[in-house]
Amino acid sequence: MDMANPPKTATLSIDGESYDLPIMSPTDGPDVVDIRKLYAQAGVFTYDPGFTSTAACESAITFIDGDKGVLLHRGYPIDQLAAQSHYLEVCYLLLYGELPSPAELEDFENRVTMHTMIHEQMHNFFRGFRRDAHPMATMVGVIGAMSAFYHDSTDINDAWQREVASIRLIAKMPTIAAMAYKYSIGQPFVYPRNDLDYAANFLHMCFSVPAQDYKVDPILSRAMDRIFTLHADHEQNASTSTVRLASSSGANPFACIAAGIACLWGPAHGGANQACLEMLREIGTVDRIPEFIARAKDKNDPFRLMGFGHRVYKNHDPRATVMKESADEVLELLGVDNNPTLQVAKELEKQALADPYFAEKKLFPNVDFYSGIILEAMGFPTSMFTPIFALSRTVGWISQWKEQLSDPALKIGRPRQLYTGEVARDYVEVSKR
Numbered sequence: 241m242d243m244a245n246p247p248k249t250a251t252l253s254i255d256g257e258s259y260d261l262p263i264m265s266p267t268d269g270p271d272v273v274d275i276r277k278l279y280a281q282a283g284v285f286t287y288d289p290g291f292t293s294t295a296a297c298e299s300a301i302t303f304i305d306g307d308k309g310v311l312l313h314r315g316y317p318i319d320q321l322a323a324q325s326h327y328l329e330v331c332y333l334l335l336y337g338e339l340p341s342p343a344e345l346e347d348f349e350n351r352v353t354m355h356t357m358i359h360e361q362m363h364n365f366f367r368g369f370r371r372d373a374h375p376m377a378t379m380v381g382v383i384g385a386m387s388a389f390y391h392d393s394t395d396i397n398d399a400w401q402r403e404v405a406s407i408r409l410i411a412k413m414p415t416i417a418a419m420a421y422k423y424s425i426g427q428p429f430v431y432p433r434n435d436l437d438y439a440a441n442f443l444h445m446c447f448s449v450p451a452q453d454y455k456v457d458p459i460l461s462r463a464m465d466r467i468f469t470l471h472a473d474h475e476q477n478a479s480t481s482t483v484r485l486a487s488s489s490g491a492n493p494f495a496c497i498a499a500g501i502a503c504l505w506g507p508a509h510g511g512a513n514q515a516c517l518e519m520l521r522e523i524g525t526v527d528r529i530p531e532f533i534a535r536a537k538d539k540n541d542p543f544r545l546m547g548f549g550h551r552v553y554k555n556h557d558p559r560a561t562v563m564k565e566s567a568d569e570v571l572e573l574l575g576v577d578n579n580p581t582l583q584v585a586k587e588l589e590k591q592a593l594a595d596p597y598f599a600e601k602k603l604f605p606n607v608d609f610y611s612g613i614i615l616e617a618m619g620f621p622t623s624m625f626t627p628i629f630a631l632s633r634t635v636g637w638i639s640q641w642k643e644q645l646s647d648p649a650l651k652i653g654r655p656r657q658l659y660t661g662e663v664a665r666d667y668v669e670v671s672k673r
């Protein structure tokens with residue numbers, strides 16, 4: 241034992257008994273109290289339904305400091321990655337822990353490019369959906385169905401199969417998301433092209449039609465790539481925790497990612513950018529903004545400003561700062577200042593940031609507020625906003641999934657509860673009730 245730095249412990253006393261709980265220190269962020277033996281020692285559970293004070297795992301992938309507005313991927317600040325890197329390089333960094341050499345980057349990009357097509361039989365799978373199905377419903381179904389097509393990459397105990405499944409998912413998500421969009425608007429599927437980079441390929445698969453050529457504007461593909469990068473991973477958020485919990489039972493990677501997509505769909509999480517644009521449309525005109533801000537402040541009104549606030553960031557969302565720059569660039573390029581929805585967005589941002597209520601509660605525009613504006617300006621329907629978030633976050637889910645599988649201490653996640661139901665009672669015959 242290092243007597244100069246003896247291990248730190250926390251002491252818990254219950255009914256006169258004391259229990260020493262080890263304290264574990266991170267490379268950055270708060271210490272954690274190790275309660276793994278608490279129930280065995282003291283016969284009590286801890287209670288933390290929203291996991292606001294609970295570290296569910298050990299991870300070396302992403303670090304967030306909510307008070308300082310810091311987001312690091314493998315130690316690199318998100319604003320530097322957004323400005324100097326690009327999505328596939330960030331994917332490599334998240335997956336393997338270091339920035340790639342030129343040769344490693346070229347090999348990785350080639351491997352992804354060579355997996356962008358999906359099994360031709362899967363095209364039929366899409367045809368089982370209604371045309372007006374939400375693309376997230378299609379994505380949950382199609383990604384889950386990948387388990388039925390790619391049997392050679394479902395064995396989580398085989399490192400090579402884990403690697404193949406990772407590349408397949410990162411490579412095929414844009415193709416599947418674009419196909420979900422095309423299917424919903426009744427246009428033919430567009431195959432991926434190996435001569436386009438990842439973001440340009442996605443825009444081409446979404447917006448080109450057989451009847452005429454579609455040239456990808458470099459400013460739009462750069463903004464698209466930046467949206468992918470800014471949504472790539474975000475520590476143990478709800479959908480990532482869903483993927484980890486699903487994977488802890490040994491489920492195959494496609495099933496785990498489908499579970500993550502389902503969780504991301506919620507309007508409090510990845511569905512916020514769609515909910516935000518729908519809210520802006522409901523506000524409709526700048527003169528109605530005060531009415532909605534008053535509703536957001538009204539304790540008796542469940543209405544909240546979609547695209548504002550964050551569970552962890554209580555200062556500013558560093559991704560939103562970068563996303564705002566892209567939003568300004570795209571709006572400038574597309575000259576959509578006459579778009580009433582986007583005018584409402586800019587005025588709402590100004591009024592909310594000037595309102596003491598939002599300042600006191602540290603509610604500011606988050607990443608979803610600005611990404612929704614960019615995607616709207618690019619011409620995506622709001623129903624495609626969360627599928628694009630899911631596409632971006634796949635590498636984060638996969639990186640966390642791989643990290644968890646390599647943890648020798650991995651065991652199935654099985655939380656307990658605070659039971660408040662009936663105590664044991666005997667069954668009563670229906671004739672006697």
Ligand code: SDX
Nearest residue numbers: 474477508509510512536544545546547548549550551601
């Ligand atoms: C994402 O976890 C992640 O990392 C998620 C994410 C990722 O990359 O994975 O960052 C992506 O999900 C971003 C968040 C997108 N969600 C939204 O934009 C939906 C709108 N935001 C809220 O629903 C809310 O802000 C949450 C869910 C994001 C965070 O809620 P918290 O931290 O649980 O805060 P809370 O609900 O306890 O609210 C604290 C106070 C409350 O007032 P009081 O009861 O204390 O008086 O702030 C108020 C809330 O009423 N409040 C809001 C508000 N959000 C919180 N009031 C008005 N509008 C809002 N948006």
